[in-house]
Amino acid sequence: TQLLEQSPQFLSIQEGENLTVYCNSSSVFSSLQWYRQEPGEGPVLLVTVVTGGEVKKLKRLTFQFGDARKDSSLHITAAQPGDTGLYLCADHPPTNTNAGKSTFGDGTTLTVKP
Amino acid sequence: GAVVSQHPSRVICKSGTSVKIECRSLDFQATTMFWYRQFPKQSLMLMATSNEGSKATYEQGVEKDKFLINHASLTLSTLTVTSAHPEDSSFYICSARDPAGENTEAFFGQGTRLTVV
DSSP, X not given: OOXXXXXXXXXXXXXXXXXXXXXXXXXXXXXXXXXXXXXXXXXXXXXXXOSTTOEEEETTEEEEEOTTSSEEEEEEXXXXXXXXXXXXXXXXXXXXXXXXXXXXXXXXXXXXXX | OOOEEEEOSEEEEOXXXXXXXXXXXXXXXXXXXXXXXEOTTOOEEEEEEEETTSXXXXXXXXXXXXXXXXXXXXXXXXXXXXXXOGGGOEEEEEEEEOTTSGGGOEEEOOOEEEEEO
């Protein structure tokens, strides 16, 4: 059974600061997704990474995928209060693998104070 | 990206009554949908896999007679919480994967906040 470990579990910072959160898997990812979830809402997909060593940027967010495809990081530059939320990493295997069930990390709860 | 719509977003019901939650894939057909439960500041806990035209597959510890799942069409799955009790109060989320989509991404509904009083 794949286990996804996210760190830190909680993070509280001031507006304008930079931060990095991590996701480590006990096995190689099929494909890695990062989501952000705001209170009372469903998770919203931020990015999908597939290739080892891949780096993707989304405005102030930078996503890195480890060469061995077992770890990833999400770096936010100049955090804003709107970045507040629960950040989840997930692995979505093909639908013919484990019935296509996704595996989620426990999440990082980020609070950005104005 | 693909859109998954969940309804209602909030519901309050009395103990002993049943509540139905709908999950629709709006622009793709989903043979499989997933139902999750989420406690505050925690990750998603998979409850069951909803399969179009066949019985749902429940995770260990989830009572299938209490959480009835019906996936009658390729765009609609429903979760019915039967004889609800206060301990069933939670945030329920559905997801679906677009089989034609790139990298088999999963898209989530907006979630349903269930409060049983």
